[in-house]
Amino acid sequence: MKILFLDQSGKLGGAELCLIDIVKPYRDSCLVGLFADGPFRHLLEQEHISVQVLATQPIRVGKESSLLQGVTSVSLLLPLITKVVRLSRKYDIIYANTQKALVVAAVASFISRRPLVYHLHDILSTEHFSRTNRLLAVTLANRFASLVIANSQASQAAFVEAGGRPDITEVVYNGFEPEFYRSNDSNLNQLRQQFGLNGRFLVGHFSRLSPWKGQHVLLEALVYCPENVTAILVGDALFGEQDYVQYLHERVAALGLEKRVRFLGFRSDVVQLMSACDLIAHTSTSPEPFGRVIVEAMLCGRPVVATAAGGVVELVEPDVTGWLVPPSDPQQLAEVITNCCNQPEHAAAIAHQAKIQANQRFNLTNINQQIAQLLVQVI
Ligand code: UDP
Ligand code: GLC
DSSP states (O other), X not given: XXXXXXXXXXXXXXXXXXXXXXXXXXXXXXXXXXXXXXXXXXXXXXXXXXXXXXXXXXXXXXXXXXXXXXXXXXXXXXXXXXXHHHHHTTOSEEEEOSHHHHHHHHXXXXXXXXXXXXXXXXXXXXXTSOHHHHHHHXXXXXXXXXEEEESSHHHHHHHHHTXXXXXXXXXXXXXXXXXXXXXXXXXXXXXXXXXXXTTSEEEEEESOOOGGGOHHHHHHHHHTSOTTEEEEEEOOOTTXXXXXXXXXXXXXXXXXXXXXXXXXXXXXXXXXXXXXXXXXXXXOSSOBSSOXXXXXXXXXXXXXXXXXXXXXXXXXXXXXXXXXXXXXXXHHHHHHXXXXXXXXXXXXXXXXXXXXXXXXXXXXXXXXXXXXXHHHHHO
């Protein structure tokens, strides 16, 4: 099956990391077209996946853009659309992995008469998207897509609530290769020593630095935790949220947490870092569409506390495979962290159970089979 995958980003967000795993089985007969250059291209090349950067200039329409901005951007999109139309004639399916990719792919699919698949990684709610953008996504998907793959029931429900057709929508969770999440014990000891962690309890936060990812909630929670609880914030401001980064540094200083919090920036050794943590905290203040970091922590055999909203409630069974706390509630988060710190055996049992379930539910081979079956039906 020949597939033209399209993604607007050159950066390594969750949607892009998910796409790499989906593309792998088709690497000999597919092309990934990007609308921006960046580390995503390098990673695809490392995996021997054909990739082309199709846009010559960045598309500057944001999730909250107005109709006027959207219309203006269409003129900028024309050369890109022309390129995609030409390319798509050589493929059986066009697979749009992001919203801007959907816009281009919808037009290309109409002209080149190739079926369109839209992988929906977002919750199309007013918290994240302007009315115009939601309307555009739903209208294009309803009219042109043969299949919408939602990354969780929460994303699917928001799509349908925004007017999306339920009959073309299927939920497929992100898939993961369990072997990838094994770590090396001697590296772990080294890492803990490097961070001066012996005898301390380490909470890891793995996410891009962005207000809705709620790193500030973890900082506030640390104040209510015992002194030996420390944290690493792993991730960078991928989409230019420099004010938030500044704010986080100011909060660390204001709360007197300089010796208890480290900012590690974007890292590619997430598995090693997660494995060195005692607990992984997920603190999104708005509903998380899926939340790869939660499953990754489970596969690393580390306990997870996460905010009970969006797709997260489909991933974590409270007190069985992790803990859930309300969004933006530092005190409850602190309570879970403290309990986890005081009851390591209970935490280990929960992490063990979570690992077993995650291995079964999010196994990449099964997930890719589900996608393959759906794609065959589309053709
Ligand atoms: N990640 C990473 N390096 C970092 C921080 C995060 O590789 O420094 C990865 C993380 O392991 C996860 C992805 O980025 O696979 C984030 O995906 P998630 O679904 O959790 O959130 P998103 O940022 O896509 O909303
Ligand atoms: C998006 C979502 C995230 C999800 C990822 C992969 O980036 O924000 O929650 O895990 O896509 O589907």
